[in-house]
Amino acid sequence: MIARSLSLLFRLALAVVFLYAGITKAKSPALFALAIDGYQLLPAWAVIALAHVLPWMEILLGLLLAVGWWPRWVSLGTSGLLGFFFTVMAITYLRGIQADCGCFGFGEAISPRTLARDGGLLLMAFFVLFTSWRQPRTPTTS
């Protein structure tokens, strides 16, 4: 019971975070592209493409998290995406590159604080993933 309540709480919190992050970045893809470019990982065309696509992916994930559709796959996608973000941020930080986090637009450098925050979100996502896969599937009526 507690686990289910916590899972619901985390799922809704993640929905809010993803919707906010996605909408903020979708408003200015050029600015978001600057943040992605700061990681010095991708060629210009890939940076620009990702800056246009990623915010809408986040908005879609946020909506799906909010309504609770396909909980197993959405939580898997959320965990995967957050895991990817966290890994790239951590590697960039350890490389000594002073890049912008790009988490909620532009203007926030990667720091122990942002890593802790994103790490916390990742743990929430893992919890939602774990509880959603543990739950028995709701049988469909014929």
Next chain:
Amino acid sequence: MERIRMDEGVTGNLPTLHRHSSRWLPAGPPSLWRVAAAILVLSTAAVLAAADNAAPKATGSASAHITMEIFSDYQCPGCKVLHFATLRRVVDEYVSTGKVYLIYRDLPLPQHTHARQAARYANAAQRLGKFEAVDDALYGTQETWSKNGQIEAQLASVLTKTELKKLQELARDPSVDAGIARDIQLARQQQVNQTPTLVITANGKVFRVAGVVQYEVLRRFLDSLLE
């Protein structure tokens, strides 16, 4: 006190000291005041000349919609990449068309032994009117002079002997170091602690972009600011 007729029908009292309006200086040997006036004029000229020399290295129109400050270190490899791969195109397509005002700021990092001297030469070159050539030469031969410190030998290819000699003299001017110190202070105020860093100001907002920015990415951002 004398009673003095100031105007027809109007009389007034004036102290004796100010009776002669043309004598506005206190009494004294005239040569002393001429010397004082000369010193004042020379000091003012010197201050104005220093202020003129202290003008930042900049290119483009100061009234451009976007101001871009580039904090860089001549011995920084990333700064070299930014200079040749990105800034040149920015100058060609945005600065020369009046859209961006580009200001060069020096931020020689402590771990780069020859960076400050290179910055001195760049600033001296600005006063000589040879900044672009020296700027390109410093970055173009970075690997060489970074190792051996022989910066002047590399600049000899873009300057005449006379220009090089003048450059060396100008580089020793204390105001050059003062200008670099001012840029470093500005970097601290703007929380810039790595090179290269672009500080872009437009529409009342300031954006700090650290690291090497690819031109196509920067171009889209500049275009979004110009919309």
